[in-house]
């Protein structure tokens with residue numbers, strides 16, 4: 001009887017091991033199934049020509065399904081070397097237009113010179129730096145490259161690297 | 168194998184094979200319910216009815232709904248609403264039931280709190296019930312997204328972004344949940360799967376568990392009296408029905424429930440036919456637009472109190488960012504009521520009006536949650552009676568936590584020291 005019992009314990013153990021390995025592998029597979037598809041990951045680049053923009057103008061464009069703010073600073077807006085994208089002799093603010101709190105799109109109020117997020121009353125200044133409310137950090141800067149007067153989103157150029165290094 | 172004889176009829180044939188009579192006794196005809204319970208105890212049966220309605224109308228809607236971001240909006244707002252015969256009816260029943268089911272869930276939950284039905288021996292009823300609340304919330308949210316209107320889109324955006332608050336892996340988790348960098352088609356199809364398949368399966372299983380947890384401790388009653396169900400059932404079976412404190416679930420108890428279901432259904436179809444709009448946000452009749460946020464985002468009414476707790480903290484405290492405090496408070500609010508059996512230190516099982524301190528506490532909690540609900544709907548940057556909405560939100564959020572985590576343990580400990588009521 002005791003021999004048999006040991007065999008059963010062994011069979012139970014062996015089954016447990018096989019099931020655990022199988023379970024672990026299938027968890028990995030399930031996780032990967034939910035990951036973004038390759039076609040999504042390979043989402044393209046977006047190129048914008050900055051030259052037609054006027055001083056103080058604000059534009060919203062789309063990159064990788066996300067809205068992007070581009071604001072050309074005018075003479076009244078203080079330069080900020082940590083956040084400005086300098087192209088020629090103009091300064092721009094380029095930022096992912098999603099509030100760093102929960103992802104709503106803040107609204108640009110030209111009169112008050114702030115970005116206001118209506119959802120939970122978050123505020124960002126001209127430079128996209130959070131000044132009030134729950135947003136935990138300034139608006140994110142998307143990877144970009146400068147190509148003459150054009151801005152290429154999705155690629156990282158030296159100007160981007162410099163900004164990120166300062167942040 | 169049991170001895171199978173030639174049967175005398177269908178019932179007998181089934182009885183020999185699946186012990187039909189025994190099963191009916193266990194499930195209904197000898198499942199004992201106390202006599203002294205009021206209409207508030209009918210909410211369970213009403214919830215079951217609503218759940219069945221949601222299932223059936225859900226099947227009908229699923230035949231025409233298309234889980235694709237380019238087609239979803241029109242498949243609901245054009246095909247189902249205009250082309251499919253009676254499609255509008257199924258949609259309105261589905262939407263109204265989804266909203267009203269939360270009203271009944273809240274009544275059901277607060278009844279349990281009022282009468283102390285989460286205590287001594289009944290903890291699992293309470294815990295499985297709270298689990299159902301969480302599951303229904305997930306079910307409601309995943310369904311809200313499907314018509315792909317503006318509010319659906321931005322609700323999905325905000326709620327999936329919440330997971331970004333998880334330390335270190337937050338951003339990766341958000342991407343994983345969405346299956347894309349932004350809320351998009353893959354997000355819609357997986358929420359569709361959750362809403363119509365996985366979550367309903369889990370819900371049905373947990374509903375069965377919730378019913379089962381009642382079977383042994385039995386349902387509580389209006390006075391919190393501890394009834395010896397075996398003794399009382401004996402009396403009833405011997406024919407002393409007048410003196411027995413219990414009646415069988417069927418036919419006694421259910422007969423009364425059917426009456427309440429009747430009243431409720433009249434109210435329900437009144438809503439479906441004349442006031443279906445309350446369950447439909449006007450912003451959601453605009454197709455989802457990832458490049459434009461509606462000026463003011465708010466969830467359906469039943470999530471407002473939690474939503475207000477999320478945004479209740481808007482400034483940093485002791486170096487913790489407002490963002491993190493808000494998220495933690497929100498996450499905790501979602502599960503806070505799970506721990507009622509722990510906060511309540513006293514063993515007294517009695518209705519709140521017989522427990523002075525607890526009675527006051529109960530109504531303060533209800534009022535606080537109503538205030539949270541109202542301010543969850545108002546814009547965060549508004550001002551009410553000279554006080555900014557943000558501050559009112561902050562104080563009522565703090566009140567919520569103090570009531571549960573500090574006041575309740577204290578008053579119930581005192582109650583215990585006094586030795587009862």
Ligand code: FES
Pocket residue numbers: 099100101102103104117118119120121122133134135
């Ligand atoms: S999403 Fe902007 S403040 Fe919450």
